Amino acid sequence: MKEIIVQRKEGKKISDEAEWLPLANIKSTSRWQFGAKHVFKTVFHTADKNEYVYCTSNDAIMHLLHKDNGLIVVDRGRMGNLHHAEVIDYEKGKMFFDVKSDDYIEIIGEARKSAVKEYFQKLFGKK
16 A cells, blocks of 8 residues: 545644545654544644545545546445446446346436446546
């Protein structure tokens, strides 16, 4: 592992956005009491004076992974990797990874189907 998923610490708040932090950029760490009593987080300090905490937000992680890696949200809390998709059946709402073995993930809702179709076109230039 050469990078971790973090969120920027902004004073007493944590950013909603996740980002990758190369381990080589970490200068030191400290302990920070966040919110309720007895909730502590490790703060990663970098040479450029930025502070980060380890990301525990599922939504932030999913959004970050979606950006560059072919992963797309197909339902609440579930993602599929378009690079591994063999066939996408928008009518049935299924992303097949292996049609012969019936290995698929369901794409729930019309909005998700449209998002998968749009992202697939952007990634690969095809439907």
